[in-house]
Amino acid sequence: MSIRRAFMGFSLLALVACADAEQITTETPLVDLGDFALGHNIVIAKDVQKAPFSRNATEAEIEEALAAAMQARLGRYDGEKLYHIGIKVDAYGLAAPGVPVLFTPKSVLVLAVNIWDDSQELKLTEKPKILTVFESVSGDTLVGSGLTRSREEQLDILTRNAALKIERWLQENGQWFGVEPIAAEMTDAEEAKAALDVLAPDAISENTNSN
Numbered sequence: 742m743s744i745r746r747a748f749m750g751f752s753l754l755a756l757v758a759c760a761d762a763e764q765i766t767t768e769t770p771l772v773d774l775g776d777f778a779l780g781h782n783i784v785i786a787k788d789v790q791k792a793p794f795s796r797n798a799t800e801a802e803i804e805e806a807l808a809a810a811m812q813a814r815l816g817r818y819d820g821e822k823l824y825h826i827g828i829k830v831d832a833y834g835l836a837a838p839g840v841p842v843l844f845t846p847k848s849v850l851v852l853a854v855n856i857w858d859d860s861q862e863l864k865l866t867e868k869p870k871i872l873t874v875f876e877s878v879s880g881d882t883l884v885g886s887g888l889t890r891s892r893e894e895q896l897d898i899l900t901r902n903a904a905l906k907i908e909r910w911l912q913e914n915g916q917w918f919g920v921e922p923i924a925a926e927m928t929d930a931e932e933a934k935a936a937l938d939v940l941a942p943d944a945i946s947e948n949t950n951s952n
Contacts, residue, residue, distance in 0.1 A: 792834030
């Protein structure tokens with residue numbers, strides 16, 4: 742039951758996802774990040790948790806793919822100050838083919854993100870920002886992208902989506918970079934709930950049954 746609940750949660754959350762992030766090109770617009778320039782780009786996937794019904798990916802594959810996506814998107818900014826970003830990948834899921842349609846699993850990453858201001862030698866995040874990243878839903882992926890995408894394609898799309906979501910999170914904290922923040926898409930509580938659906942579906946199930 743807990744696995745079913747977890748992937749029903751994946752599906753419901755993925756239904757509100759935007760389109761998958763495109764590959765970065767010279768035509769990809771920059772957003773206003775004030776004085777931001779990317780310093781250290783650190784991704785750690787040690788002891789990453791694999792979601793049910795997931796294809797396999799190594800820690801190194803996840804780290805390299807996400808670091809590359811971050812560099813491609815955020816390395817374009819040439820502000821006057823360096824900011825270091827550290828990401829711990831807590832969980833991943835790469836939807837496998839042949840899973841019963843009932844579960845309709847979507848590929849997912851759960852990240853814990855921190856940022857430091859180099860010039861002030863100051864950590865800006867009091868605690869890691871939890872972000873849960875999904876594939877978008879399309880006609881090709883409505884019953885699980887394992888049927889239509891390779892694991893390499895899934896990881897590429899997920900990490901591009903993650904870099905885009907982190908870019909938006911930086912915009913939501915524009916005060917760090919001397920610009921006006923934009924409104925948040927999700928609250929911390931909503932992000933935490935999405936992460937728990939992946940990391941601890943049994944806890945979600947038990948809490949729901951007790952209410």
